[in-house]
Amino acid sequence: MELHWEKSQFSTDASGSNCLELALDGDIVLLRESEQPEVVIRTSRAKLQAFLDGANSGQFDRYGTQSN
Secondary structure (H helix, E strand, O other), X not given: OOOOOEEOOOOOOOOOOOOEEXXXXXXXXXXXXXXXXXXXXXXXXXXXXXXHHHHHOOOOHHHOOOOO
């Protein structure tokens, strides 16, 4: 079965190289960077949801873009 990789409309820069992609393989969620598609992180939907909940609540904001 071929995987269908999706990326957010918010994850591209002018060169198109600022992309994270997600795919489903049964009950497993796969995550990769478009620049290194051979490196894949595997996780469960529950773990991804816990991470997204933290991100949506601002828990990880300190890791985002910083102004100089």
